[in-house]
Amino acid sequence: MQADDESPGVPPSAPGLLAEIGQFGRAFKRLLGAQWHLLLAECGLARSAVSWMFLAGLVATVAGVGLGLSLLALVGLALAKWWGSWLLALVALCVLQLLVLLGAIMVFRRCMHWMSLPRSRDHWSALLRRAMRTGDTEVSTALDEPVKTERADHS
Secondary structure (H helix, E strand, O other): OOOOOOOOOOOOOOOOHHHHHHHHHHHHHHHHHHHHHHHHHHHHHHHHHHHHHHHHHHHHHHHHHHHHHHHHHHHHHHHHHHHOOHHHHHHHHHHHHHHHHHHHHHHHHHHHHHHOOHHHHHHHHHHHHHHHHHOOOOHHHHHHOOOOOOOOOOO
């Protein structure tokens, strides 16, 4: 016969500290298993989210280009009605687009210049020049002092 505190199908547990360590091990194994399943589910969700993000980006790009073209057509129509000449309206739109394009090119070139880290390059070259002039014994003091760059134009 079985004792009242034992359930059928479960082996009797060892008394004391060994039983607690065994319970801890099984609980830890269940926790890691649950975390692993959660990680796998989230990785699958992230994988499908990337595909949906690409699709949404494509749709947003197409809709944005369509909206831009529609607004440009409306401005052209309004200019043609106002000036009474389609040719003058189209020339004005071309000039407006050319100005926007030139502005975007200037901003792009300025950003590329900033990405080259001009101030940091000037500072490091000045540090190296000063270190080369002072010699090996005074390098640490030369690096601690503030450095004035020789270039005045940093824009």
